[in-house]
Amino acid sequence: MDKATLTRVLDDIHRAAMLAEDRGKVADYIPELARIDPGKFAMSICLPDGSQYSVGDAQVEFSIQSVSKLFTLAIALGRYGDRFWDRVGREPSTFVFNSVQELEARQGIPPNPFVNAGAIVTTDSLLVGAQPKETLAEILQFVRLAASDESIFMDPSVAQSEKRTGHRNWSLAYFLRACSNLHHDCELTLGTYFHQCAIAMTCEQLARCGRFLAGFHPTGGLISPAHVRSINALMMTCGHYDGSGEFAYRVGIPSKSGVGGGILAVLPGKASIAVWSPGLDAHGNSLLGTVALEHLSNALGLSVFSLGSDR
Structure with missing residues (x-):
């Protein structure tokens, strides 16, 4: 993954998120989450070489909920x-x-x-x-x-x-x-x-949490490779509730969302990605978080369904 291109794409995603008018609706049925500022946005990416790239409110703690x-x-x-x-x-x-x-x-x-x-x-x-x-x-x-x-x-x-x-x-x-x-x-x-x-954790902490599912945790495997495979498969098919099919179609990366607005996405052997935007769509998934991951996937050819010519 070209790091100069990654940095540019992350900056583009951040700018677009800050300008977005439709930010979704926070999970107001949980009183503590109802108070969260819907204007918050963060994205962070961990790579196998130990580097990490972040934009936005990546050091602000939030409730990870279903992640x-x-x-x-x-x-x-x-x-x-x-x-x-x-x-x-x-x-x-x-x-x-x-x-x-x-x-x-x-x-x-x-x-x-x-x-x-x-x-x-x-x-x-x-x-x-x-x-x-x-x-x-x-x-x-x-x-x-x-x-x-x-x-x-x-x-x-x-x-x-x-x-x-x-x-x-x-x-x-x-x-x-x-x-x-x-x-x-x-x-x-x-x-x-x-x-x-x-x-509660920050977007940067959440991105680091996903390294064991991406196969490059610094201390080795926390669980067996077979169980990593099982979890990644379920993230792709079930990680976004009744919106999982649409997410797979648009983004194509194994991911798990939470009603706190966080999403953890993993590309085995390539990256662990966290995004946070508190406003949710009709399925209970982060609205701008999904848009951001779609932008990242399309810009860098990250969908697991992409052919070589798409990358």
């Missing part, structure tokens, strides 16, 4: 292997990310680990033999190791905000429990899940 599902899935696959898939599917969803209807239709087996029901089951699996504080410490330790940064933390105010207002997640947890696919009390599992989603 955290990547890390809990990585831990769960490392612990259970293919047995994990007895409780969660691997299929894309055409329903909204917190759909109760889909969970009922599937008799309590979530379609994939990135919709809310699937992520709740993933968190529940990590609680086996542990207390919530121990599980949260394990998750935070994994994230800090992935980012090579001990300063990353969980924001308790965001966690409490979600606990008070996350009524749909409570209904999902109780339905999972009714279907015998939640092995702990709803209070324990959801309390852990809400804190997991409340991890």
Whole structure:
């Protein structure tokens, strides 16, 4: 990847983002996120040689929300292997990310680990033999190791905000429990899940977190290559909820979004990319973050579906 070209493209993306009139809508159903300035924008890219390139508000902390599902899935696959898939599917969803209807239709087996029901089951699996504080410490330790940064933390105010207002997640947890696919009390599992989603980090930290999925983490593989492959495949097919097909068509890079406005995208062997813009589209994905990744993909020929002549 030519670094002069990369720098120029990043500057172009930043300028366009600052001029954009439609910035989407922040996740105002979570009170703490409703206060975030929709004018914020950041993008950061890590390369295999250890270099990192950033633009915008790349050192401003934000709530990663559902991007955290990547890390809990990585831990769960490392612990259970293919047995994990007895409780969660691997299929894309055409329903909204917190759909109760889909969970009922599937008799309590979530379609994939990135919709809310699937992520709740993933968190529940990590609680086996542990207390919530121990599980949260394990998750935070994994994230800090992935980012090579001990300063990353969980924001308790965001966690409490979600606990008070996350009524749909409570209904999902109780339905999972009714279907015998939640092995702990709803209070324990959801309390852990809400804190997991409340991890706060900067765009630069998030980009560094993705290096283990891109195959060039400085301390080596945090999980097996087979599990990296599985997670990357699910990022491509399920990482943007019911907008995943459109994202694959427009951007063509395995990615995972969060309603805090963050997106983590990985190109195996080439780059780990994070973008943050708090305003969301109708699917709950960062509006300008998607536009920025589309611009980057088209300008540098990064789509995994591109032919050699497209690059």
